[in-house]
Amino acid sequence: xMSNLLKLTCDTCNETxxxxxxxxxxxxxxxxxxxxxxxFDFEDGKPIVAFLSKGKLIPNTILHxxxxxx
Numbered sequence: 832x833m834s835n836l837l838k839l840t841c842d843t844c845n846e847t848x849x850x851x852x853x854x855x856x857x858x859x860x861x862x863x864x865x866x867x868x869x870x871f872d873f874e875d876g877k878p879i880v881a882f883l884s885k886g887k888l889i890p891n892t893i894l895h896x897x898x899x900x901x
Contacts, residue, residue: 839888841865847891856888863888 839856840847848865850856856863857871859880864871869886871878880886
């Protein structure tokens, strides 16, 4: 069986990542941000991006991954 994984590219460092909330990305202000490149603060216990000029993840391609579901 195939599952689709979204692959995104950071607009700052050009690294390609599979977004995992809290590890490789954070969701803030309606976008996914690369945790290595963005600066963020906390507001009401949730991360919020401090500067919108770096670290935005942009769509790249969709990877197809084989999974073994029995």
